[in-house]
Amino acid sequence: MIFFVQVKVMPLKELLDPQGKAVMSGLQSLGLNTINDVRIGKNITLQIEADSADQAKKLAEEASQKLLANPVMEYFEISVN
Amino acid sequence: MIFFVQVKVMPLKELLDPQGKAVMSGLQSLGLNTINDVRIGKNITLQIEADSADQAKKLAEEASQKLLANPVMEYFEISVN
Numbered sequence: 234m235i236f237f238v239q240v241k242v243m244p245l246k247e248l249l250d251p252q253g254k255a256v257m258s259g260l261q262s263l264g265l266n267t268i269n270d271v272r273i274g275k276n277i278t279l280q281i282e283a284d285s286a287d288q289a290k291k292l293a294e295e296a297s298q299k300l301l302a303n304p305v306m307e308y309f310e311i312s313v314n
Numbered sequence: 315m316i317f318f319v320q321v322k323v324m325p326l327k328e329l330l331d332p333q334g335k336a337v338m339s340g341l342q343s344l345g346l347n348t349i350n351d352v353r354i355g356k357n358i359t360l361q362i363e364a365d366s367a368d369q370a371k372k373l374a375e376e377a378s379q380k381l382l383a384n385p386v387m388e389y390f391e392i393s394v395n
Contacts, residue, residue, distance in 0.1 A: 271360055
């Protein structure tokens with residue numbers, strides 16, 4: 234069975250996100266002054282062949298730990314559709 | 315009121331995603347052979363001051379159209395938490 238798994242990789246909450254800060258000041262120059270904070274991470278869609286949703290989730294976790302996320306700077310969240 | 319809005323910006327389905335292809339071959343070298351496809355986009359969290367969730371969503375839409383997404387190569391999805 235084919236599962237579509239979404240992995241969100243975001244910068245750790247304790248860390249400054251310079252890319253987000255740059256985009257925020259861009260939005261403010263465009264007149265969108267009510268946007269107070271912007272944080273930018275990655276959204277990764279995996280198409281995984283697995284027997285069950287649980288197995289697909291485990292594979293996505295392994296992929297995130299080994300390659301997709303850098304635990305020093307990022308955390309990840311997995312959701313299986 | 316403060317709303318947290320998530321904007322997912324992904325490469326259009328018709329287009330090749332070279333970053334995703336590179337990550338996929340990386341995963342396969344790590345032995346994760348059951349992952350058949352990888353697509354990589356951005357996940358952007360906005361903190362918006364607005365009167366209602368609808369208004370926050372509209373502001374996020376405006377931000378996405380004007381700055382966050384490039385409609386030639388990307389589509390975006392908005393969800394308000």
